[in-house]
């Protein structure tokens with residue numbers, strides 16, 4: 001825990017463990033800092049606590065009932081229990097209710113690596129559901145070019161709605177209807193495009209189930225490894241994790257733990273990389289125009305041709321437009337080449353492509 005000199009420290013006891021945290025933290029955050037597991041489904045560190053799934057209930061001395069730890073701020077001397085027999089039974093029942101409207105095969109499905117339902121089921125020991133299943137039989141929305149929405153798998157955690165409103169400021173989706181009819185969707189059931197969606201994929205990334213899922217990668221298997229890199233599309237430099245399967249990039253996902261993009265990306269970084277890298281029309285060799293036709297050439301031949309042609313121009317006759325798609329090092333070389341070799345300051349940079 002990193003605290004500044006002004007930060008007030010609060011002392012509390014969680015499961016008989018002495019815990020220090022900063023004033024303003026929630027019981028859930030304090031428990032997580034101390035390595036104590038409390039199950040959650042609607043909680044996400046980037047979003048306002050919501051208390052909807054109620055899986056994070058705890059017992060707090062001198063407090064009535066079972067408060068949700070994600071919405072309860074810590075106070076000095078608080079004594080909290082997170083795993084009593086009563087809490088275990090309560091959580092088990094809450095989880096069964098959540099799953100009553102959810103396909104049971106989801107608990108054993110291996111297709112969605114990020115399904116938090118499976119993890120929570122394993123952690124709280126739910127193997128089968130005693131309640132009769134309710135099939136919602138909702139249509140699957142495929143109105144986005146990048147991801148599908150299957151609200152038959154939705155648990156109404158509200159993460160997608162909150163990230164769209166609080167983080168992206170788009171407000172493209174919201175809760176619709178009420179009570180047992182409640183769903184997530186667009187206003188008047190418009191398409192995502194009509195409702196102002198940026199296709200940033202933030203809702204997909206925070207969804208704890210398979211309700212929102214990438215169209216391109218969903219049939220490409222689970223990634224064997226991931227590679228952390230910087231998005232090449234513009235100068236913001238978002239940090240991405242490229243998921244790789246059988247030597248191919250299958251998906252790019254923004255990284256939460258970094259100060260640049262903090263789990264966010266735009267449509268290009270989120271959905272434009274995997275298809276771009278392996279696109280059949282991507283240029284992989286230089287092309288030289290011969291008699292009006294572009295023909296493939298070796299790098300040596302292309303560089304010789306460029307050197308020959310550039311040798312005819314110096315100073316103000318030459319200008320270089322560099323690109324935000326290049327790395328800092330490449331752009332450094334571009335300006336060095338322009339100034340030192342071509343002897344001009346005519347170098348500029350295209351910020352967005």
Ligand code: SF4
Pocket residue numbers: 160163164168170171172173192196197198199200201202203204
């Ligand atoms: S893709 Fe982005 S803008 Fe569109 S609904 Fe999801 S979070 Fe909102």
Ligand code: SF4
Pocket residue numbers: 153154155156157158159160161184203206207208209211212
């Ligand atoms: S679509 Fe996913 S993130 Fe949105 S409410 Fe349903 S389960 Fe939660």
Ligand code: SF4
Pocket residue numbers: 231232233234235236237238261264265266267268269270
């Ligand atoms: S193109 Fe989008 S994802 Fe990539 S660095 Fe720029 S803002 Fe970030």
